[in-house]
Amino acid sequence: MTATFEARPAPPYPSSRNILAGKSVLVTASAGSGIGFATARRCAEEGANVMLSDIHAERLERFADELAASLGRPVLRAVCDVRSQQDVTRLIERAEAELDGLDVLVNNAGLGMTRDLLDTSSEDWLRLIDVNLSGPFRTIRAALPAMQARGSGSIINLSSICAWRAEAGQTAYAASKAGLLALTPCAAVEAAEFGVRINAVVPSLAIHPHLQRVSSPEFLERMIIENEVLGRAAETWEIGNAVVFLASDYASYMTGEALSVSCRRA
Amino acid sequence: MPSSPVDAPFDLSGRVALVTGSTRGIGAAIALEFACAGAEVIVTGRSVKDAQAVAVTVAEQAARDAGRPEAVVHALAYEASAEGAAAQLIESVASRTSRLDVLVNNAAILRPHRVGKLSESEFDEVFRVNTKAALFLCQAAHPMLARSESGAIVNVTAACAHRPMAGLGAYCASKAAMINFTSTLAQEWARDGIRVNALTPGSVATDMILPRDPDERAAFEQEMASQNLMGRLAEPREIARAVRFLASDAASFMTGQTLIVDGGLLA
Numbered sequence: 001m002t003a004t005f006e007a008r009p010a011p012p013y014p015s016s017r018n019i020l021a022g023k024s025v026l027v028t029a030s031a032g033s034g035i036g037f038a039t040a041r042r043c044a045e046e047g048a049n050v051m052l053s054d055i056h057a058e059r060l061e062r063f064a065d066e067l068a069a070s071l072g073r074p075v076l077r078a079v080c081d082v083r084s085q086q087d088v089t090r091l092i093e094r095a096e097a098e099l100d101g102l103d104v105l106v107n108n109a110g111l112g113m114t115r116d117l118l119d120t121s122s123e124d125w126l127r128l129i130d131v132n133l134s135g136p137f138r139t140i141r142a143a144l145p146a147m148q149a150r151g152s153g154s155i156i157n158l159s160s161i162c163a164w165r166a167e168a169g170q171t172a173y174a175a176s177k178a179g180l181l182a183l184t185p186c187a188a189v190e191a192a193e194f195g196v197r198i199n200a201v202v203p204s205l206a207i208h209p210h211l212q213r214v215s216s217p218e219f220l221e222r223m224i225i226e227n228e229v230l231g232r233a234a235e236t237w238e239i240g241n242a243v244v245f246l247a248s249d250y251a252s253y254m255t256g257e258a259l260s261v262s263c264r265r266a
Numbered sequence: 267m268p269s270s271p272v273d274a275p276f277d278l279s280g281r282v283a284l285v286t287g288s289t290r291g292i293g294a295a296i297a298l299e300f301a302c303a304g305a306e307v308i309v310t311g312r313s314v315k316d317a318q319a320v321a322v323t324v325a326e327q328a329a330r331d332a333g334r335p336e337a338v339v340h341a342l343a344y345e346a347s348a349e350g351a352a353a354q355l356i357e358s359v360a361s362r363t364s365r366l367d368v369l370v371n372n373a374a375i376l377r378p379h380r381v382g383k384l385s386e387s388e389f390d391e392v393f394r395v396n397t398k399a400a401l402f403l404c405q406a407a408h409p410m411l412a413r414s415e416s417g418a419i420v421n422v423t424a425a426c427a428h429r430p431m432a433g434l435g436a437y438c439a440s441k442a443a444m445i446n447f448t449s450t451l452a453q454e455w456a457r458d459g460i461r462v463n464a465l466t467p468g469s470v471a472t473d474m475i476l477p478r479d480p481d482e483r484a485a486f487e488q489e490m491a492s493q494n495l496m497g498r499l500a501e502p503r504e505i506a507r508a509v510r511f512l513a514s515d516a517a518s519f520m521t522g523q524t525l526i527v528d529g530g531l532l533a
Binding site: 019185188189192193229230231234235238239241242244245250251252253254255256257259260261262 | 276452453456457461468495496497500501504505507508510511515516517518519520521522523525526527528529530533
């Protein structure tokens, strides 16, 4: 196989602080207590100009204001339902315009569901696929042309350890997240020659208030004992750090990969 | 676990890092990257003279490029294939520094061969350096790493550990074995606060793999570059930066993993 394009040189050496200085980052579903907001916060702390996005308008205002207050500078925000092509198109247009070019897209929007296969309706199945798999498909399709035209960009898809590890009740969720892991390298193959890197982050268990609301303490304890060799769940910002790495020029030679932020693959 | 999420994520200030096989190629790039990140670094090579020369260069470069005039870089001799080398190396480390936070097993050898015609001595030579020495260095370093607040091991592997290559069978298998050991050590030592990960570099043109003849070398480099999605070779520092990530608190929830940094070669 021979490359049919002129290879790009490695980027200049990044400074050790403000790793994302000069970059713009859009994180979907980032108004909440989970990985999305923690990721947006870490990116902003590393100097990125960040746009938060979420389906819930009121919550979006609240979290964007909170981040703005802690940073001491304004934070951009845009409501978006990733199930709607129209919403996604408008979101990327706004990100391109308001961030003066979108450098990093973080596909974080996702729905969880624990339901046995025989109890899963077609509507359940389609709802999860629509958000978890079709959502990133829509945002990537919308964001890629401008990134490719500029010759740079990084897209990060949040998958899940469920894509690799079989668990009862996770059929629809696992399939949607495994689909995202298949989409990632295929998209990376097409985008590589235009200087755009596309990778996935695969968290196992990150504890946040929403998860604690929908799961029993016994369940979470069992998950930690059975699956986490570090003996604890991840902090949401530890997943955010992995996203910062992939978004930064530190990962300039990584594309099409799945970065597992967990203790075990299966 | 780092105390604050706002710590500079790839900072290694105050840490001591041992990088084996660091007089050339990826190892030298890792030593430099670590020094730039603020770590006190121990360079090793078969020849202590070579190691000393690299240590001086690394300290100079860290001072010049990363504004670290205080950079401390030690040089130690390490012959991975020698009997008792791991214990000796860790003893030397202990005599120079009071602590060890990061171990990078990078020293390796590569010998072309056909597995069908591989001799026992060739097999032993490759596995002695790439697998046995690396594993026993982890073991020897364990007490010091366990005393660290943020002990981390990074084992450098190779793309052919994931996708075997004719002509390098024993080398591929020796690296695949280290990926396997990496997971096991991660499970055993999580309780000691030591994270153990592997890093797979791809398409890096270093002396270890390049032909000596300049024309052959150029052709080989071009061929290598065409095999990955980015259509270019990695700069050694692009591999080193990923090792820095794994060694730092930014990877605080990663253990037992293999990070593939290959320009999409294996994607």
